[in-house]
Amino acid sequence: MNWGQTPGSDDSAPLGSDPILELANVEASYGPVQALRGVSFAVPRGKIVTVLGANGAGKSTVLKTISGIIDPQKGQIRFDGEEIQGRSPDWIVRRGISHVPEGREVFPLLTVEENLRMGAYTRRDPGGIAEDMERVYEYFPILRERSRQEAGQLSGGQQQMLAISRALLSRPKVMLMDEPSLGLSPLLTQEIFRIITRINREQGTTILLVEQNAHMALDVAEHGYVLEVGRIVMDDTCANLAKKEDVQEFYLGMKAGGVRGERRWKKKKHWR
Amino acid sequence: MGLPYWAMILFAIASMAIVGMVAERIVLRPVLGYPAFTVVMITIGLGYVLRGVVTMVPGWGTETYALRTPFSEGILKLGDVVLAVQQLAVIGMTALLCFVLYLFFRFSRIGIAMQATSQNQLAAYYMGIPVRRVNMMIWGLSAAVAAFAGILLAPVTFVHSNMGFIGLKAFPAAVVGGFGSVPGSIVGGLIIGLVEALAGFYLPEGFKDVAAYVVVLVVLLVWPSGIFGETVRKKV
Ligand SMILES: Nc1ncnc2c1ncn2[C@@H]1O[C@H](COP(=O)(O)OP(=O)(O)OP(=O)(O)O)[C@@H](O)[C@H]1O
Numbered sequence: 001m002n003w004g005q006t007p008g009s010d011d012s013a014p015l016g017s018d019p020i021l022e023l024a025n026v027e028a029s030y031g032p033v034q035a036l037r038g039v040s041f042a043v044p045r046g047k048i049v050t051v052l053g054a055n056g057a058g059k060s061t062v063l064k065t066i067s068g069i070i071d072p073q074k075g076q077i078r079f080d081g082e083e084i085q086g087r088s089p090d091w092i093v094r095r096g097i098s099h100v101p102e103g104r105e106v107f108p109l110l111t112v113e114e115n116l117r118m119g120a121y122t123r124r125d126p127g128g129i130a131e132d133m134e135r136v137y138e139y140f141p142i143l144r145e146r147s148r149q150e151a152g153q154l155s156g157g158q159q160q161m162l163a164i165s166r167a168l169l170s171r172p173k174v175m176l177m178d179e180p181s182l183g184l185s186p187l188l189t190q191e192i193f194r195i196i197t198r199i200n201r202e203q204g205t206t207i208l209l210v211e212q213n214a215h216m217a218l219d220v221a222e223h224g225y226v227l228e229v230g231r232i233v234m235d236d237t238c239a240n241l242a243k244k245e246d247v248q249e250f251y252l253g254m255k256a257g258g259v260r261g262e263r264r265w266k267k268k269k270h271w272r
Numbered sequence: 273m274g275l276p277y278w279a280m281i282l283f284a285i286a287s288m289a290i291v292g293m294v295a296e297r298i299v300l301r302p303v304l305g306y307p308a309f310t311v312v313m314i315t316i317g318l319g320y321v322l323r324g325v326v327t328m329v330p331g332w333g334t335e336t337y338a339l340r341t342p343f344s345e346g347i348l349k350l351g352d353v354v355l356a357v358q359q360l361a362v363i364g365m366t367a368l369l370c371f372v373l374y375l376f377f378r379f380s381r382i383g384i385a386m387q388a389t390s391q392n393q394l395a396a397y398y399m400g401i402p403v404r405r406v407n408m409m410i411w412g413l414s415a416a417v418a419a420f421a422g423i424l425l426a427p428v429t430f431v432h433s434n435m436g437f438i439g440l441k442a443f444p445a446a447v448v449g450g451f452g453s454v455p456g457s458i459v460g461g462l463i464i465g466l467v468e469a470l471a472g473f474y475l476p477e478g479f480k481d482v483a484a485y486v487v488v489l490v491v492l493l494v495w496p497s498g499i500f501g502e503t504v505r506k507k508v
C-alpha cells in the first residue's frame with residue numbers, strides 16, 4: 001500500500017492526468033440558501049479522492065449535484081468526456097455514477113436481496129447482476145446470511161454495508177460515498193474502509209469519498225480537497241494535507257475538542 | 273354499451289388505469305415529496321370532486337344500475353350451507369386478483385421498484401429508478417384495481433356514483449391487518465366482515481355500524497401497528 005506519496009513528485013498532481021470527473025465553478029442552492037459557491041475540482045480515473053469539510057460545508061450537496069438530485073445553477077460537471085449537469089438521476093446512474101447516500105437510506109421493508117436488486121435497477125443483464133451479487137456477498141458475508149431479512153432490521157453497520165453493496169450493483173465507474181463511517185464503531189469503520197480500498201483496487205472503481213472525520217479518509221485516499229462554506233479552500237495530496245496545521249486542528253482533532261462529538265447530533269435531513 | 277361482459281371489464285379497467293395516471297400527472301405530481309398525509313387528503317378531495325361531477329351528469333349521474341354478469345343466478349348447496357354462485361365467483365376472482373398482485377409486488381422488478389419508491393423516494397432516485405414514471409404507474413395500477421373491485425362489487429350492491437364509499441370499510445381493514453401488508457389487509461378484511469356480520473345478527477340494531485371501529489380500537493391496543501404490521505425499527 002503506497003498511498004503516502006512524496007510531496008511535489010509528478011504523480012501527486014492528478015488534476016492534469018485524465019480526470020474521469022470534473023467540476024467547474026459549480027453553484028447550487030436550496031431556495032435562498034446558497035450551498036455551493038463555485039466549486040471546482042477533478043477526480044482522476046481509478047483513484048480514491050476525498051472531500052473533507054465541517055458540518056454544513058456543502059459536502060453532501062456536491063455529491064447530490066453530481067448525481068443529479070440537485071441541478072446546479074451555474075457551472076459544468078463533466079463525466080467521462082460528457083457534460084452531465086442538469087441530467088436526470090436515472091440517466092446519470094446509467095452512465096456509471098452511483099451514490100452511497102449519507103445516512104444509508106436503505107429500503108426498510110424490502111429484504112436485503114431486494115435492496116440489492118434495486119441497486120441493479122438500471123441493468124438488464126441477469127447474468128452480470130448475479131455475478132455482482134455474488135461479489136458483494138463475498139465482500140460482506142453477513143449480507144448473504146441476512147439476504148431474506150428486511151433491511152430495516154439490520155444494524156447500522158450492516159445497513160451501511162448494504163448501502164455500499166447496493167451502489168456497487170449498478171456496476172459504477174465512479175462511486176460517490178457520503179460519510180460511510182457515520183455512526184459506526186471504530187472497528188466497523190475500519191472494515192468498511194478496508195472494503196472501499198478493495199473495491200477500488202480490484203474493480204478499478206474511482207471513488208469520491210466525503211468525510212467529516214478525516215483520519216480514515218486521509219489514510220485511504222490519494223488526493224484530498226477541503227471544502228469550507230461552499231468553496232474549495234485546500235487541494236493537495238492526502239499525505240501533505242495530513243501535515244497541515246489547520247487540517248490537524250480542525251479535521252484530525254489533534255487539539256482539544258474536535259468535530260467528533262458533533263456527529264451524533266446530525267439529524268436526518270429533509271429533502272425538498 | 274352492448275359489449276360482452278369480459279370486454280367490458282377490460283375496457284373499464286384500462287380506462288380507469290388511464291384516469292389514474294392522468295390524476296397522478298395533474299393533481300399528485302405537484303405534491304411529489306410532500307408528506308403522505310397531504311397526498312391522502314388530496315385524493316379524498318379529488319374523490320369528492322369527481323363524485324360531484326358525475327352526479328351532475330343529467331340522466332344517468334344519479335341513477336342506480338344493475339350489472340348483468342355471465343355467472344348464473346343459481347345457488348350451490350353443500351349440505352346445510354347455501355351459497356350463491358354469483359358470490360362464489362366474486363370471492364374466487366378476488367382471491368385470484370390478490371394472488372396476481374402478490375406475485376407482481378413480490379417478484380417483478382417493477383413491482384419491487386414501486387415498493388421501493390413508496391418506502392424511500394430519495395433512495396429510489398439514487399438507484400436510478402425513474403421515480404415519476406413509477407409513481408404514475410402506481411396510480412394507474414391502483415385505479416385499475418379499484419375498477420376491478422368495483423366490477424366485482426357491482427352484482428352485490430348495484431352500480432351508483434356513491435358505491436365508492438364502501439372503500440371506507442377498507443380503511444379499518446387495512447389498519448387492523450397492518451398498513452403495508454398485503455396478507456394483513458386480507459385478514460383484516462375478513463375479520464371486519466365477520467365481526468360486522470355477527471354483530472348485525474346477535475347485537476341490537478346500530479352495533480353493526482360501529483363494530484368495525486371497535487375492532488380497530490381493540491386491535492391497535494394489542495398490536496399498535498396492526499396484526500401483520502411491520503415494526504420498522506429505525507436504527508441510528
Ligand atoms: N434540504 C435543504 N434545505 C435547505 N438548506 C439545506 C438543505 N440541505 C442542506 N442545506 C444547507 O446547505 C448547506 C450545505 O449542506 P450539506 O448537507 O451539503 O452539508 P454537509 O457538508 O454535507 O454537512 P454534514 O457534514 O452535516 O453532512 C448547509 O448550510 C445546509 O444547512
Ligand SMILES: [Mg+2]
Nearest residue numbers: 059060061102
Ligand atoms: Mg452531508
